Amino acid sequence: MLESDGDSAQSEGSSFSDDQDLKRELYKEVLLDKMKIKSVTKSKDAFTRYSVTTFSSILDSLNTSTEKSYRELWFRVTADFDKCFVPNKFVKWVANVVDYKSGNIVVDGKIILLIKESIHCVLGIPIGGNSFPSNTACGKEVVLNKFQKNSIPSVKFFANNLEKGEELSDEDVFICFIIVPLSSFLCPNSSITSSPKHFGIFADIARVKDFDRSGYVLDDWLLDSIKLFKKSKSSRVKDNRTLGGCLYYLAVIYLDFVDFGPRRLPNTLPHICVWKGNMIKTYSDLDMKNNGSYSFRPVLDLATLATQRTSIFVIQAHNM
Incomplete structure (x- = not known):
């Protein structure tokens, strides 16, 4: 028992x-x-490999003299950039009010021009130069040979080369320094590897500074990405929609035209000197409607904005 x-x-x-x-x-x-x-x-809202963290980390890894040298050769953005959060919901809304046929933001009958001059004023990237090469094979081969790779490695590979501080030639560092910002901040896509389109400029590295960086960031990347994003809106497979391009620029250029009254920010150039930290989120929240959409506050037209600010961009755009 x-x-x-x-x-x-x-x-x-x-x-x-x-x-x-x-x-x-x-x-x-x-x-x-x-x-x-x-x-x-x-x-649905995780658009691309856009990453201010990746971009910031490579800037922190560079010494002052190197950063200054490459900034002058490539773009000013590196000098003034500070981590700045861009809300996905907000920047998606901005993308949806872009008329990709004209290439402008249109809100309540007001037009915000998306032009190369505004890329320069927001990011500090030089204006003018040759178009990026359509034939990328030679430039791609140069990069693969330099890093002894058979295919384009991940963006992280190039970032790690800079962060580790390993002994690289000046050209190798320069290539990494260009690829990481292009792939993570200025012209990101949905892949973990850099777009082959970025590599054409490396066919002749001595001439890299001669290419139209502002035009590439805006026309060849952001506007094309918005066009694809909006066209895929009617697609049955909406989860795969991606919004590429410089989301920071798209958010800032819209907010720069919003009338925030006494909260109006100083018109320092480039605007990347002003829009830092959580400021994009803070100001986009001020523009949010009760239904969760945006454009709660009025958008200033160019004439009104020109009387309030002395921005070179506003004057140039108003005269176009």
Whole structure:
């Protein structure tokens, strides 16, 4: 009898243990399912490999003299950039009010010109120069040979080369320094690798500074990306929509035209000197309507803005 009770107790204990294991497994499955659902939900707004963190980390890894040298050769943005969060919901709204046929933001009948001069005024990137090469094969081959690769490596590969401080030639550092900002901040896409379009300029590295960087960032990348983003809006597969390009610029150029009254920011050039930290989120929240959309505050037209500010961009745009 005692043995029978012992067996029974052992059986009950074993059953209890099995139940607990089963519950744990079920709990894990529920958690995994939630994570998958969350991941799918986030994918709708996770546009590209745009990453201010990646961009900032490579800037922090460069010494002052190197940064100054490459800034002068490539773009001013590196001198004044500070991590600045760009809300996905907000920048998606801005993209949706862009008329990609004219290449301008249109809100309540007001037009905000998306032109190369505004790229220069927001980011400090030089204006003018030759178009980026359409034939990228030669430039791609130069880069692959330099880094002994058979295919284009991930953006992280180039970032790591800069962050580790390994002994690289000046040309190698220069190539990495261009590829990382292009791929993570100025012209990102949805891939972990850089777009082959970025590599054409490396066919003759001595001439890299002769190319039209502002035109490439705006015309060849951002406006094309917005066009694809809006066209895919009617697609049945909406989860795969991606918004490429410099989301920072798109957010800032819109907010720069919004009438915030006494909260109006100084018109320092380039605007990247002003829009830092959480400022884009703070000001986009001030422009949010009760329904979660935006354009709560009026958009200033060029004539009005020109009387309030002395921005070179405003004067140039108004005279066009």
